Amino acid sequence: MSGPSEPRRATRQRDAERTRIAILDAARTLFSTRGFAHTGVREVAELAGVNSSLVGRYFGSKQGLFQATLERMIDITPMLHGDRRRFGVDMVAAFFDAPDAPGPLAMMILSAADPEAHAASVELLQTKVITPLARWLGPPDGEGRAARLSILWTGFLTSWKLLPIQSLTGARLASTRRWLEAATQAIVDEGSA
Known part of the structure; x- marks a missing residue:
């Protein structure tokens, strides 16, 4: 049985995945051109077009973001x-x-x-x-x-x-x-x- 919350949940999951991918793409660009030390979470979030708190929510830390980005690549x-x-x-x-x-x-x-x-x-x-x-x-x-x-x-x-x-x-x-x-x-x- 599907209720009215299922389509909303699917939309949120798609949005969450799009956000996650946008963050990883931005991180790839910045880590690959500036390195780890010269890349900030705020810069990644800005390039991705998201709030910087989402980086922490999805990846835990800048180190977690670096590892997830590299693992994807x-x-x-x-x-x-x-x-x-x-x-x-x-x-x-x-x-x-x-x-x-x-x-x-x-x-x-x-x-x-x-x-x-x-x-x-x-x-x-x-x-x-x-x-x-x-x-x-x-x-x-x-x-x-x-x-x-x-x-x-x-x-x-x-x-x-x-x-x-x-x-x-x-x-x-x-x-x-x-x-x-x-x-x-x-x-x-x-x-x-």
Whole structure:
């Protein structure tokens, strides 16, 4: 039996989810461009168009907001459901096809000076990328191969987006993309040799 309060509750839940997403999007922008220390809860709320008390209600604290934002941004598991033989191409396509919105790497690097934000970054990188990737890669040395992939991708993204190498454009970027696809796939294929 449905009563008059059910539609109102559903509307409130949709509004609450929209508010939560708006806060996370604003936090992503600010944490990825300013870092943890230079981002305030009020600024996030203002950019999201909400009252700053809602940030506390949804995330508990600025640290909780940082962790929820980063957790939303990094998760490799969707990439692990494709064709293993195309992983290099598919993974690199995810880097190239991503919108120009600030990424999780910028957020982690800019927030590394704060011990709590740094610890959250390291933990989420391990639980959301390294561990599932290592499990997917399997023996031999899935953990080591996952770490090498992370190093490879982090180096590329840093040189392309955060500390851009000026000559990494046009044809050079296209050839670098092919190299990154091949290097990624080679690490994946180490287990099947």
